[in-house]
Amino acid sequence: MTPMDRHPDRRSPLVFDTTELSRRAGTMREVGRTVPAPADLGLEVIAVPEGSDVELDLRLEAVVEGVLVTGTATVQLQGECARCLTGIEDEMSFDLQELFFHPGREVDEDERLVDDESIDLEPTLRDAVVMDLPFTPLCREDCLGLCPECGADLNDDPDHEHDLAVDPRWSKLVGLDVEE
Numbered sequence: 184m185t186p187m188d189r190h191p192d193r194r195s196p197l198v199f200d201t202t203e204l205s206r207r208a209g210t211m212r213e214v215g216r217t218v219p220a221p222a223d224l225g226l227e228v229i230a231v232p233e234g235s236d237v238e239l240d241l242r243l244e245a246v247v248e249g250v251l252v253t254g255t256a257t258v259q260l261q262g263e264c265a266r267c268l269t270g271i272e273d274e275m276s277f278d279l280q281e282l283f284f285h286p287g288r289e290v291d292e293d294e295r296l297v298d299d300e301s302i303d304l305e306p307t308l309r310d311a312v313v314m315d316l317p318f319t320p321l322c323r324e325d326c327l328g329l330c331p332e333c334g335a336d337l338n339d340d341p342d343h344e345h346d347l348a349v350d351p352r353w354s355k356l357v358g359l360d361v362e363e
């Protein structure tokens with residue numbers, strides 16, 4: 184079963200009832216809601232932890248073509264700095280905008296419909312988050328990363344240098360030359 188065949192699950196906190204809006208064009212509803220984040224929201228390197236708070240601040244408007252949703256989603260992020268591997272915890276807001284067309288209309292694959300008098304914002308949220316997340320998250324813009332020779336965090340020790348010969352204690356580890 185493809186997602187297109189499935190009606191929005193009304194138990195999902197990201198599904199909104201649009202019965203009132205669909206009946207009266209020109210009406211508008213503001214919704215502030217905190218919902219638990221769905222699973223797998225984000226990228227491998229940085230993502231929204233499942234179940235963490237997603238703050239939605241939305242405006243649902245009945246327009247001629249359907250229901251227009253605009254607003255923001257503020258989410259918690261957890262990831263790893265691409266240079267120094269330090270854990271990153273952050274909060275980020277994403278703009279949401281989606282027009283859900285009245286049912287019965289031919290739509291493109293990336294367009295959405297009002298279905299069963301409700302709209303499902305999960306795909307909209309997913310698209311917004313995935314498109315805006317950095318592919319190489321950094322703990323800070325000028326993160327210095329790790330020393331390619333010994334793995335030391337250069338943010339802690341920016342003047343860190345190596346002589347031509349690698350530190351003997353380290354070469355011992357590399358060679359697994361461990362005395363028993």
Ligand SMILES: [Zn+2]
Nearest residue numbers: 264267322326
């Ligand atoms: Zn870093």
Ligand SMILES: [Zn+2]
Nearest residue numbers: 330332333335
């Ligand atoms: Zn080093």
